Amino acid sequence: MSAMRAVGAVNPIERVFREAGVTGWLHAADIDDGREVALRAGEPVVLASVFKVPLLVELHRQAERGLLDLTEHVRVTAADRVGGGTGLGVMLDDATLSIRDLAYLMMAVSDNTAADVLLARVGREAVNTLLDGLGLTTTRVLHDCRDMLSGMWADTGAADQSALTQACADPEVVARLRALDPALSNRSTPREMTRLLAMIWRDEAAGAASCGAIRRLMGLQVWPHRLASGFPFDDVAVSGKTGTLPTVRNEVGVVEYPDGGRYAVAVFTRSLSTAQNQPRADAAIGTAARMAIDQLRNHADRGAVHI
Amino acid sequence: MDLVRHLGYFLVVTEELHFGNAAARLGMAQPPLSQRIRRLEEELGVRLFERSSRRVALTEAGRLLVPEAREIVARVERTRDLMSDLARGDAAVVRAGVPADLGAAVVAALIAGFRDRRPDVRLAPVEMGTAAQVAALLEGRLDVGLLRHPADVNGLDHGPVLVRHPGVLLAEGDELTAWATVHLGDLAGRDLVLFPRDAEPGLYDDTLAACRRGGFVPAEIISTDRAEFALGLVLSGTAVAFGAPAEVPGVVWRPLAGAPLAWRCSPAWRAEPGPYVRDFTAVAVQVLKDSAGMVDEGAPPTRRVAPRPATGFLA
Numbered sequence: 001m002s003a004m005r006a007v008g009a010v011n012p013i014e015r016v017f018r019e020a021g022v023t024g025w026l027h028a029a030d031i032d033d034g035r036e037v038a039l040r041a042g043e044p045v046v047l048a049s050v051f052k053v054p055l056l057v058e059l060h061r062q063a064e065r066g067l068l069d070l071t072e073h074v075r076v077t078a079a080d081r082v083g084g085g086t087g088l089g090v091m092l093d094d095a096t097l098s099i100r101d102l103a104y105l106m107m108a109v110s111d112n113t114a115a116d117v118l119l120a121r122v123g124r125e126a127v128n129t130l131l132d133g134l135g136l137t138t139t140r141v142l143h144d145c146r147d148m149l150s151g152m153w154a155d156t157g158a159a160d161q162s163a164l165t166q167a168c169a170d171p172e173v174v175a176r177l178r179a180l181d182p183a184l185s186n187r188s189t190p191r192e193m194t195r196l197l198a199m200i201w202r203d204e205a206a207g208a209a210s211c212g213a214i215r216r217l218m219g220l221q222v223w224p225h226r227l228a229s230g231f232p233f234d235d236v237a238v239s240g241k242t243g244t245l246p247t248v249r250n251e252v253g254v255v256e257y258p259d260g261g262r263y264a265v266a267v268f269t270r271s272l273s274t275a276q277n278q279p280r281a282d283a284a285i286g287t288a289a290r291m292a293i294d295q296l297r298n299h300a301d302r303g304a305v306h307i
Numbered sequence: 308m309d310l311v312r313h314l315g316y317f318l319v320v321t322e323e324l325h326f327g328n329a330a331a332r333l334g335m336a337q338p339p340l341s342q343r344i345r346r347l348e349e350e351l352g353v354r355l356f357e358r359s360s361r362r363v364a365l366t367e368a369g370r371l372l373v374p375e376a377r378e379i380v381a382r383v384e385r386t387r388d389l390m391s392d393l394a395r396g397d398a399a400v401v402r403a404g405v406p407a408d409l410g411a412a413v414v415a416a417l418i419a420g421f422r423d424r425r426p427d428v429r430l431a432p433v434e435m436g437t438a439a440q441v442a443a444l445l446e447g448r449l450d451v452g453l454l455r456h457p458a459d460v461n462g463l464d465h466g467p468v469l470v471r472h473p474g475v476l477l478a479e480g481d482e483l484t485a486w487a488t489v490h491l492g493d494l495a496g497r498d499l500v501l502f503p504r505d506a507e508p509g510l511y512d513d514t515l516a517a518c519r520r521g522g523f524v525p526a527e528i529i530s531t532d533r534a535e536f537a538l539g540l541v542l543s544g545t546a547v548a549f550g551a552p553a554e555v556p557g558v559v560w561r562p563l564a565g566a567p568l569a570w571r572c573s574p575a576w577r578a579e580p581g582p583y584v585r586d587f588t589a590v591a592v593q594v595l596k597d598s599a600g601m602v603d604e605g606a607p608p609t610r611r612v613a614p615r616p617a618t619g620f621l622a
Binding site: 223233236237256258259298 | 485486490564567610613616618
């Protein structure tokens with residue numbers, strides 16, 4: 001009886017995830033008054049490319065301290081290229097870019113090669129020390145993109161990127177991937193990610209100029225299919241960073257309303273299906289985020305909404 | 308035939324349900340009254356009463372006619388009263404144009420508020436859209452009006468501009484009621500019920516332009532200035548409407564995110580204001596704030612398009 005009632009009472013955000021064939025973890029917070037909507041928001045999740053956000057913060061903090069120069073030019077050669085479908089990794093010739101333009105590619109199109117060049121500059125331990133300093137102690141950056149990919153090659157026995165893509169269509173193979181285990185991979189929780197975003201938007205994660213530069217890059221991300229798909233409105237600004245691995249679709253970001261309301265939201269999903277093209281799963285991230293933000297904007301619901 | 312007078316006879320008969328008693332009340336003999344009711348029946352092409360030797364009863368058509376007849380007779384009486392006041396050239400009347408959809412409570416508050424402030428002067432409100440008010444003000448047929456902006460106010464002066472940000476009225480079963488706030492773009496593909504363009508040309512165009520900017524191009528626009536009719540269309544799920552919350556079961560109101568619609572209103576008068584215009588303006592501004600949810604217009608809100616790399620130029 002109570003079980004039946006529980007089924008009938010499935011909260012609408014949970015229903016959106018179910019209908020898209022995914023399990024979802026979500027946290028949304030009003031950046032200015034701290035009210036929140038949470039769904040499994042304290043559980044560890046795999047970051048995938050979302051790890052590029054704390055990396056970007058540490059990059060700017062090192063620049064603030066004079067440890068690196070964002071305008072310094074770096075030569076990216078064939079040896080630096082990492083798998084992934086965008087950016088420097090798929091280009092055929094060596095390129096020279098400034099550190100801050102590498103950061104742009106890392107955020108705009110999730111360029112893995114750019115991310116690895118920057119992480120090598122900044123150092124993983126430095127990123128984790130920053131996270132400790134910000135109180136984000138569940139969030140860890142253990143691997144760069146090359147590590148993640150080579151781990152998946154090892155787990156699947158694939159000899160190259162093409163073989164890995166084919167192998168990851170097999171649910172049994174996907175089940176073996178260590179990259180999909182939060183304990184063994186770059187990880188965080190939805191709640192820690194919205195805390196990081198809120199600190200970036202309140203100029204607390206770094207100096208105000210750095211936070212402004214980070215916000216600019218997050219607003220230049222090109223993907224319209226996940227978080228942004230929930231807000232197809234010209235007067236709503238959406239900034240974000242996606243993360244994608246086999247069965248993993250994530251995005252964290254900030255949604256800003258024309259009335260000044262601004263909301264940090266972190267959505268992490270795992271799909272049952274191993275199909276790579278799942279537009280419904282991508283769109284569910286946007287829909288769930290809008291539902292959570294709609295609850296935060298409904299001032300009748302005061303205080304925390306735990307679901 | 309004088310339809311209004313005949314409807315008056317009809318109403319007396321419906322109250323008495325006895326031709327003799329009704330004739331006595333009207334101070335006339337029974338045969339001419341019976342004859343007039345028959346002529347009304349001929350004029351309308353229906354039987355209004357079932358007559359037997361013992362009793363008189365309304366037919367279905369007669370029952371339907373009662374509320375209509377009451378309204379027609381009452382309106383004609385009101386019009387006569389108003390015109391006779393004006394004909395007397397009574398300086399103690401302020402002729403004020405008010406928009407059709409102001410609402411009963413606001414009109415009542417307007418009249419009561421003016422009566423409190425100037426007990427010696429009678430406020431004669433006339434229901435009129437902005438286009439008609441502008442013409443009537445310029446021609447001297449109105450002393451003061453409540454105009455919707457934008458309007459062509461050449462030759463007129465106007466008082467403080469008040470603004471209201473309407474929300475959207477939806478049928479209870481509409482899936483959009485799941486949201487606490489609705490975006491204009493969410494309404495895409497729905498029909499819209501809106502005041503007629505003839506009555507409010509400026510605001511009509513302004514509202515539709517804002518809708519198009521926000522991603523809402525109504526599949527069809529149904530024009531009416533009758534609030535009841537508009538609510539009926541909303542209730543049936545046929546169309547959505549913009550406005551203030553309506554206390555109607557089955558209709559749900561939601562605010563529009565970002566307040567994309569701004570409906571502005573101000574008292575207006577001819578370049579040389581009549582003697583009581585200042586009083587009317589003071590009362591109207593207070594009533595519109597207290598009873599119609601309007602506020603002083605602050606800095607005009609600027610609508611900013613937030614650029615996105617994949618949806619802007621040349622992507």
